Amino acid sequence: MLFKNNKQPLKRLSSLALLLSCFINPSQPAKAETYIVGLQNFDYYPHYNFTSDQDRGFIWAVLELYASESGHTFIYQTMPVPRLQIELAKGTVDLIYPDNPIFHPGITESTEKHYSVDVVKTLSGAIIKHTNVNMEINEVSKVSLPFGFTPLDWKGKEKNGDIDFVETEDSLSALQLVEQGKTDVAEVDYFVTSYLSEANPTIGEFTLSPVLPHNIVGFKLASIKQHGLIKQINDFLTGNESRIDELKLKYGIHDPENLIKDIQSAYVRSE
Numbered sequence: 001m002l003f004k005n006n007k008q009p010l011k012r013l014s015s016l017a018l019l020l021s022c023f024i025n026p027s028q029p030a031k032a033e034t035y036i037v038g039l040q041n042f043d044y045y046p047h048y049n050f051t052s053d054q055d056r057g058f059i060w061a062v063l064e065l066y067a068s069e070s071g072h073t074f075i076y077q078t079m080p081v082p083r084l085q086i087e088l089a090k091g092t093v094d095l096i097y098p099d100n101p102i103f104h105p106g107i108t109e110s111t112e113k114h115y116s117v118d119v120v121k122t123l124s125g126a127i128i129k130h131t132n133v134n135m136e137i138n139e140v141s142k143v144s145l146p147f148g149f150t151p152l153d154w155k156g157k158e159k160n161g162d163i164d165f166v167e168t169e170d171s172l173s174a175l176q177l178v179e180q181g182k183t184d185v186a187e188v189d190y191f192v193t194s195y196l197s198e199a200n201p202t203i204g205e206f207t208l209s210p211v212l213p214h215n216i217v218g219f220k221l222a223s224i225k226q227h228g229l230i231k232q233i234n235d236f237l238t239g240n241e242s243r244i245d246e247l248k249l250k251y252g253i254h255d256p257e258n259l260i261k262d263i264q265s266a267y268v269r270s271e
Contacts, residue, residue, distance in 0.1 A: 031071075032071035034074075035072060035075070035095060036095075037075065037095045038079060038097075039077070040081050040084070041078035046253060047059060047189065057251065062119060065240075066236050088113075095230075097221050100219070102217075113224050115220045115222050116220045120248065122189055122253065122256060123189070124187070124190070124216075125212065126185040126208065126209045126212035127193050128212070129178060130205040130207050135209060140184045140185055141184060142183040143163055144168050144175075144182075171192050175188060175203055185212065191252060210263045210264040216256045
């Protein structure tokens with residue numbers, strides 16, 4: 001008979017199917033691995049909140065989506081902001097988030113650090129009381145911001161002794177200092193401020209000032225030893241833009257460029 005002994009053909013077919021699958025999906029990793037991701041140990045929702053046992057924010061949703069596609073497993077390890085760069089350099093974590101070459105230029109220049117493409121772009125700047133929308137930069141003497149954060153938007157001004165930076169335990173504490181009049185502005189992400197204002201209505205109403213320093217910042221994953229993983233993640237992000245956009249919509253993260261235009265337009269009308 002033609003199929004008298006079908007064991008050998010089946011074995012060959014299985015081998016062929018496996019070989020073809022590698023060509024059909026070359027980005028699929030050869031085997032699933034477990035990676036440790038270092039993250040900040042406080043609530044920065046909707047971007048991340050790994051103190052939560054449930055929804056941990058946008059980056060968690062992105063990495064878990066990638067994990068379901070790749071077969072990899074991510075272990076999330078939280079720590080104070082300054083330790084992230086230290087542990088990455090020591091090799092105790094495989095990835096850290098969020099990172100950007102402009103955050104820690106000294107460390108970046110001295111290591112073989114690789115960055116992902118922007119996982120998300122966000123809007124950072126001077127968060128003020130809604131009643132102080134016309135505040136000008138010469139009226140600012142104190143800025144509150146979470147411990148370990150680099151004051152990107154005010155960089156250089158503190159050298160002249162014009163501005164004092166007050167570090168706080170977290171973003172909510174930075175906003176509370178503004179509400180209490182102990183600082184003039186808070187250096188907090190716009191989307192984080194929106195979330196915290198809804199969750200804590202007693203802290204008052206805040207807005208981002210379009211005339212005080214503000215910046216559009218890309219949040220990236222970074223690694224020193226897992227360059228291949230960074231490439232895999234980049235391929236996933238660029239190949240699944242519509243799915244990533246759906247997650248942004250779910251977490252209330254909008255295009256920061258359009259957002260700042262809307263804020264500037266509202267400011268002009270209020271003058």
